[in-house]
Amino acid sequence: MANEYLVITIGAILVNNFVLSKFLGICPFLGVSKKLDSALGMSGAVVFVMTLASLITSVIYKYALSVPFNIAGQEVNLKFLKILLFIVVIASLVQLVEIVLQKLSPSLYQALGIFLPLITTNCAVLGAAEINASVGRGVLQSTIYGFCAGIGFALALILFSSLREKLDLADVPLAFKGTSIALITAGILAMVFMGFGGLFNIT
Amino acid sequence: MNITLIISAVVLVSAIGAVLGVIIGVIAKKFAVEVDPKIEIVDELLPGANCGGCGFAGCADFAKALVENRTEPNKCPVCDSNAIAQIAGELGQSATEKEKIVAVVLCGGSNSHTKGNVKYNGVLDCKSANNIQGIKGCSYGCLGYASCARACPFDAIEIKDGLAIVHPHLCVGCGKCVATCPRTLIKMVPEKASVHVFCASPEKGPLKRKVCTVSCIGCTKCTKVEGEEGTVKMVGTLAEVNYDNPPTENIVDAAKCPTKCLSNRHWKQLRK
Numbered sequence: 001m002a003n004e005y006l007v008i009t010i011g012a013i014l015v016n017n018f019v020l021s022k023f024l025g026i027c028p029f030l031g032v033s034k035k036l037d038s039a040l041g042m043s044g045a046v047v048f049v050m051t052l053a054s055l056i057t058s059v060i061y062k063y064a065l066s067v068p069f070n071i072a073g074q075e076v077n078l079k080f081l082k083i084l085l086f087i088v089v090i091a092s093l094v095q096l097v098e099i100v101l102q103k104l105s106p107s108l109y110q111a112l113g114i115f116l117p118l119i120t121t122n123c124a125v126l127g128a129a130e131i132n133a134s135v136g137r138g139v140l141q142s143t144i145y146g147f148c149a150g151i152g153f154a155l156a157l158i159l160f161s162s163l164r165e166k167l168d169l170a171d172v173p174l175a176f177k178g179t180s181i182a183l184i185t186a187g188i189l190a191m192v193f194m195g196f197g198g199l200f201n202i203t
Numbered sequence: 204m205n206i207t208l209i210i211s212a213v214v215l216v217s218a219i220g221a222v223l224g225v226i227i228g229v230i231a232k233k234f235a236v237e238v239d240p241k242i243e244i245v246d247e248l249l250p251g252a253n254c255g256g257c258g259f260a261g262c263a264d265f266a267k268a269l270v271e272n273r274t275e276p277n278k279c280p281v282c283d284s285n286a287i288a289q290i291a292g293e294l295g296q297s298a299t300e301k302e303k304i305v306a307v308v309l310c311g312g313s314n315s316h317t318k319g320n321v322k323y324n325g326v327l328d329c330k331s332a333n334n335i336q337g338i339k340g341c342s343y344g345c346l347g348y349a350s351c352a353r354a355c356p357f358d359a360i361e362i363k364d365g366l367a368i369v370h371p372h373l374c375v376g377c378g379k380c381v382a383t384c385p386r387t388l389i390k391m392v393p394e395k396a397s398v399h400v401f402c403a404s405p406e407k408g409p410l411k412r413k414v415c416t417v418s419c420i421g422c423t424k425c426t427k428v429e430g431e432e433g434t435v436k437m438v439g440t441l442a443e444v445n446y447d448n449p450p451t452e453n454i455v456d457a458a459k460c461p462t463k464c465l466s467n468r469h470w471k472q473l474r475k
Binding site for chain 1: 328
């Protein structure tokens with residue numbers, strides 16, 4: 001049992017890192033990685049939203065979508081609605097959290113700032129919910145997976161933004177300056193993370 | 204075609220949508236944060252550059268402080284007097300005049316005027332270059348690796364021939380560049396002062412002259428110009444402009460500075 005959670009944790013953070021081996025959430029990975037400060041803010045917001053979204057979507061999937069029910073003698077299976085519903089639910093959840101945070105904890109609201117609404121339907125957040133649903137994880141496992149996937153995203157983003165801050169000062173050939181050297185770096189970082197693939201394999 | 208499936212899908216999705224909509228609506232009403240509408244109006248009038256020159260976290264934070272009466276409109280270095288009067292009017296205060304200040308780099312040692320004895324190949328940043336002795340031969344002068352230019356939110360600093368030059372008509376006086384210079388060459392001065400001593404080296408004249416043809420050699424000629432007494436004073440071997448009582452442009456011709464270190468050349472070149 002404990003072993004299973006370990007596999008989920010290490011798998012989501014290192015082996016199947018969301019950014020560097022699943023290639024989900026590339027837009028914030030490239031967009032918010034110019035400065036370490038904003039990368040930290042973004043990471044915090046992603047961990048927060050992913051955990052919450054995984055929890056809520058797994059509850060909805062388990063108790064509303066995956067159970068076929070009978071209407072007028074016909075069996076109706078609504079599993080195909082999962083992505084549609086996940087987007088709606090995650091988006092409104094983030095809206096809710098934002099409104100409540102602004103009132104109850106202005107300092108946390110300031111810290112997460114613009115990043116909270118930015119990731120409402122980020123593909124990494126949706127991806128975590130979708131993977132949980134298709135693998136058929138329970139509620140607790142899904143929440144842990146969502147949290148760890150967020151941590152994995154944060155790890156990749158913080159590593160990458162630290163590298164980019166150094167790259168800004170480096171004497172890069174003119175043709176590679178800016179985004180192109182960032183993309184090359186991202187590729188090399190992804191290859192480095194492939195090295196974790198030998199540990200064990202889960203989805 | 205399974206009509207039951209379609210109907211139940213539509214019903215489920217619209218039901219969840221309606222429930223979420225109602226929840227968000229109720230929560231938004233209940234947790235509404237009341238924002239003073241004045242803050243928004245003042246924020247609109249501010250430049251929105253978020254330079255931090257006022258000492259607050261950004262324009263929005265400054266607007267909030269203004270409305271809460273914690274600061275004064277003229278603390279914004281970017282606003283011209285017109286905008287400040289408008290903001291003050293919005294707050295029901297009377298505007299107070301402020302003097303515009305701009306940054307100036309007190310060094311004239313461009314690459315063609317100096318003689319260095321090392322070639323620097325490291326990180327292209329002044330803080331790093333400052334660790335190397337002998338760039339341009341002077342350990343007090345401008346390094347020219349543009350740390351200040353990168354920090355300027357208004358693109359007012361240009362590196363010309365390895366020397367940082369502030370464009371006074373672009374500079375708003377936020378002072379962000381001052382802290383970035385590892386040799387503390389950048390000074391905030393009143394805009395009306397157009398003559399400066401473009402040297403900050405306290406070394407003896409002949410030593411400076413060896414490595415830089417535009418250094419202040421400490422001849423004291425500029426301190427003895429008639430009609431400009433007290434506007435330039437000597438600090439050791441270095442002449443310094445007294446910015447509380449700045450000299451007029453006449454001093455440049457009258458003093459006949461042998462190295463043309465006392466000059467208004469930047470202002471002449473850069474004025475529109």
